[in-house]
Amino acid sequence: MNAVEIEQAITDLAEQPFDPIEFPYAFLEAFGNKATTIKRLRAGASNKSDLGGVLQTNNIHILTCEEGLVTHKLAALKASPATGKAKAKFILATDGKDFEAEDLISGQTVACAFKDFPDHFGFFLSLAGISTVRQISEDAFDIRATSRLNRLYVELLKDNPEWGTAERRHDMNKFMARLIFCFFAEDTDIFIGKRRFTDTIAQMSERDASNMHEVISELFRAMNTPRDERTAVDIPRWATEFPYVNGALFSGSVEVPRFSRIARSYLLHVGNLDWTRINPDIFGSMIQAITEDEERGELGMHYTSVPNILKVLNPLFLDELRAKLDEAGDNPRMLLNLRKRMARIRVFDPACGSGNFLVIAYKEMRAIEAEINQRRSEPDRASDMPLTNFRGIELRDFPAEIARLALVIAEYQCDVLYRGQKLALAEFLPLRSDNWITCGNALRLDWLSICPPTGTSVKLKADDVFDSPLDQAEIDFENEGGETYICGNPPYLGSKWQSATQKADLGALFDGRVKNWKSLDYVAGWFLKAADYGTHTSSSAAFVATNSICQGQQVPILWPEIFATGNVIVFAHTSFKWANLASHNAGVTVVIVGISVIPSPTRRLFSIKDGSHDLVECKQVENINAYLVAAPNIEVQPATRPKNGLTPMQFGNHPYYGAALILSNGEAGHLVARSPEVARFVRPFYGSKEFIDAAPRACLWISEPEVEAALAIPAIANRVEDVARSRRAATKDASAQKLADAPWRFREQTMGNSHALIVPRVSSENRPYLPVGLLEPHCVIQEKAFALYDAPLWNLALIASRLHLVWIATVCVRLEMRFSYSNTLGWNTFPVPILTEKMRADLTRCAEEILLAREHHFPATISDLYDPEKMPSDLRAAHDRNDEVLERIYIGRRFKNDTERLEKLFDLYTQITSSPAPVKSKKRKAGANT
Structure with a gap:
């Protein structure tokens, strides 16, 4: 279950009559516990409570009680030995009137009326495996609002299916945007009288909802009609007190979908929420999910934390603005200059979605501006920063309009916070009809037309809910000398997952300009557009992106072109999880990269501290290369041969349509039992998984001189014939056709x-x-692993070192966060200094010690031995000695950290690639040593 589904289940539970026996089970079920889990708790099989309640191990201890005893029973739950023994994270006591709970890890508590406990459902989200940030657990309004709006939306589509078609989707989205504004306006005194909109609908509509659509339509019509014109157009008296909103939000058709009795009830429930608590930072992205068919199944998963967004915005420009504020102190002239500068800053998100980045940027800048005004004794001064300075491009129309609405709400809330509600209300309505969020394909639009270098106008076709009255949306304001900061979280899709349209988008940018561009991730297009934009105007850009654009083959394809525009990486955040509110969500692994043609003397490199998930360290460096390493701009190119004089590393043996040559151990045993002569042709078969789990399969291994003898055995002949048929069936594969003539062998x-x-x-x-690992010569290594045949043992010491791990982690591609080893990118490019015989002997001894330490723990597997929490101390010590010996070869001492390791490796790589290539060693030919 996701957060929105949980909120709905909890709300339903609170509205039911309280049943002290059933409540604990219903509560756990609302947080996603399966029926089998509930059944075991009911039967007592897994219920560990010593107080007559329900105790779920590693989760929660719940106790219902008689009226008036809730506080006493919560204390008893906390003191219960069973609570501690079961490692419960929460305790909860309720009598059906009062409700109290405590998070035993953080010490936070909840105390409220039973009917109000759904307001605190975010407090318990970790029960469903949903990791939350403090902001969500303390105030889950946005999820509750999204849940109720979603129920209304789905119910309306049941009764008005035509409104869900492509032809009417725009109308439905417009209707939802209008409702959201009205709910906010009625709770913030924009409409005089709290709940004015909801109460008017409740009063004027029939209980069967037969005239509901007419009532709402008249209210919308009133909000689009100036007061002095309402009599002429017959606005009903009960609607005349609603203000004129304009801003094109209510222009155009005022048609409203028909309501059923249930839909009417849902709308009134939504209106009963306290919309003063709306958080425009995140609300937009959650509302967006309601109207997107492909996203509704993931409702509640769209929360992007403010701290994550600030990882982009702070180093991009906010930190520098705050530094200037500190520098200005109370100097009126310096403060005025800073305020004037901020009034000309544009923040541009060319993949803005529902506006999260723009809203956060606006609110943070308003906070700085408010401090300036306070120091200059001008606390009531209106903001000099127009919303039109916060621009975006979004492909879909509804999120584009939600982005604009979120900014409008953010502006009002900031005015209330910094200037007071009276001034905020006086200047809020009517809304402006400017179009500053553009609906379109960001990779096809000219960004200079949206944010021109000197910024006097914008002329683009508008396709939006606000329906600009102009044929072209026009914005006029002076921006001479202003800065533009480009930011956001554009879509990232690997080359294999891009649609034909998306591939064409990249082609329009890269084709004829960059070789091998088809291997690039979709997000690469935004980096190139931003780099080109920076050559025309004073700008810097920073995007959240998949970490693959800073790894492996994409680096030498993309980044030379970025650097050729004059842009450099001015700050970066190395790989981390960009999590959301999905249940058990691990988050996508991302990097943040900031580029600019106006670099500072030092650049900032952020990274997660070793062993931490949230502590970030920042290092001031002279240069950041495309691998996000403090080193010169070098692109590690794949090498067909080792550049370091090491033993060549080859792919293992590929069966190539030869699945019949591979056997499970059971199949191999059965074959040998029936035909003992098969045994000489059966060998252990290792791929990556088989080696890591110490669970080799088996295979038939037949050398050319033994073909006749092998095929004389029927059990082998049948399998070989299966291989021949499989290879012949691959009619479009010339290699398979050729190998069909030798079906007994691997490729x-x-x-x-x-x-x-x-x-x-x-x-x-x-x-x-x-x-x-080290394998006996009779073992067959398959293509899902690499092999070094007869390599000196000191090669193992290199591969097993921390130095090699950080090199692979940097220059090779990753699958999510997993290491994806590459012989051409990882091994063949690994920088190794010239090794003396003594150095090789020392490394050989280190390799032997590692292998002996593993052997000491037989039959433990690689998976067991290298579990970071359970790694045996003697094995860890052997690796530590290996690192000590190897690192002293490199610099005469241990490296301080991975950053220092990478700096040395890139320095050495530069030296190796600029030196004459070493004498090539001979690659083992296919068919050798069979």
Whole structure:
């Protein structure tokens, strides 16, 4: 269940008659517990309570009680030995009138009337595996509002299915935007009298809702008619006291969908919420989900935390504005200059969605401006920053209009906060009809037409709920010398997942300009557009992006072109989780990259501290390269041969339509039991998973001289024939057709003479070291792992080092956060200094110690041994010695941290790539050592 579904279930529970026996189970069910879990608790099998309540291990201890005993029973729950033994996170006591709970980890408490406990549902969201930020757990209004609006929306579409069609979707979205504004306006005195809109509808509409659409339509018509014109157009007397809103929000058709009795009830429930608590920072993105079919299934998952957004906005420009404020002190002239400068700043989000970034930027700038006004003894002064300075592009029309509405609400709330409600109300209505959020494809639009260099006008076609009365939306204001800050969280899609339209969008930007552009992520288009924009006007840009654009093959494709425009990376945040409110959500792994053609002497590199999920450290550096490392601008190019004189690393052996050559251990045992002569052709078969879990499968391995003998065995001949059929069936694959003539073999047929080192292609980022192992020469390594055949053992010491892990983590592609090893990008480019015989001997000894420490814990697997929480101390010590020896080879001492490691590696890579290539070692030919 997601947050919105939970809110609905909790609200329904609070409205039912209180049943002290059933309440604990219903409460747990509302937070997503399965029927089987509830059944076990009812039966007592998993209920650990010692007080006659319901105790769910690692979750919550609930107790219902007689009236007046709630506080006493909560204390008993806290003191209960069973609560501590079961590691309960929450305790909850209620008598059906009062409700009290405590978070035993944070110490936070809730005490309220039973009927009001849904207002605090965010407090308990972790019960459903939803990690929350404090803002949501303390004030979950936006989720409650979204939940109720969603119920209304779905109910209206049941009775008005035509309003859900593509032809009427715009009308439905417009209707919802109008409702949202009215709910906010009636609770903030924009409409005189609290709940004026909701109460008028309740009073004037029939209980069966038969005239509901007519009542709302008349209210909308009144809000679009100036007061002195209302008599002439027959506005009903009961609607005349509503203000003239204008702003084009209520212009055009005032048609309203028909309401059922249930839909009427839902609308009144929405109106009964306290809309003064609306948070425009996040509300827009949640409302957006209501009207998007593909997103409604993820309602409540769209929360983007303010701290995450500020990771973009603070280093982009807000930190510098605050520094200037501190520098100005109480100097009136300096404060005035700063205020004038801020009035000319434009914040531009070319993938604005429902406006989160723009709203946060506006509110943060208003806070700075308010402090300026306070220091200049001008606290009532109107803001000099027009909303039209906060511009966006959004592909879909409804979120574009919600973005504008969110900014309007943010402006009003800031005016109330900094200037008082009287002045805020006096200047709020009528709304302006300017169009400053553009609906369109950001990769196809000319950004200079939206934010021109000197900024006197904007002329773009408007397609929006606000319906500008002009054929072209026009904005006129003076912006000479102003700065533009581009920001946002554009869509990222890997090359394999892009639609034909999206691929064409990238082609229009990159084709003929950048080679291999088809491998780029979709978000790369926003970086190139921002870089080009920066060559024409004073601007800086920062985007949240998938970390893949700063890894692997995308770096040498994208970043040379970005740097060629004169832009440099002025700040960056290395990989972290950009989480939302999805249940059990791990979040997508992202980076933040800020670019500008006006760099400062030092640049800021942010990263999550080792061992922490939320502590961020910042380092001042001279340069940040495309890998987000404090090093020169170098693009690590894939190399077909090692640049370091190391043993070549090859893909394992690919069966290539030869699934019949691969056996489970059970199948292999059965074959050998029936035909003992099969045993000589059966060998252990290792891929990445098999090695990490110490669970090899088996395969048939037949060398060319043994083909006749092998095919004389029917069990083998049948499988070989299956391979031949599979390869012949792949009619469009010339390689498969050719291999069909040798169906007994893998595509590669390579093994070691004495041993082989195996390196998994994909492994968990949680392990402190990359998995690498030593296999006997008869073991077959498949293509899902890499192999170094007969390599000196000191190669294992290199791969198992912290140095190699940070190199791979930086220059190779990642799958989410998992390491995706590459021989051409990772091993062949790994910078290694010239090694003496003694150095190699020392590293060989280190490798042996690592292998012996693993052996000491047999039969523990790589997965077991390298669990960061359970890694044996002797194995950890062996790796530590290996790191000590290797790092002293590099710099004569241990590195202080990974940043220092990467700086040295990139420095050495520069030296290696600028030196003559080493003598090529011979690659083992297919068919060798069979």
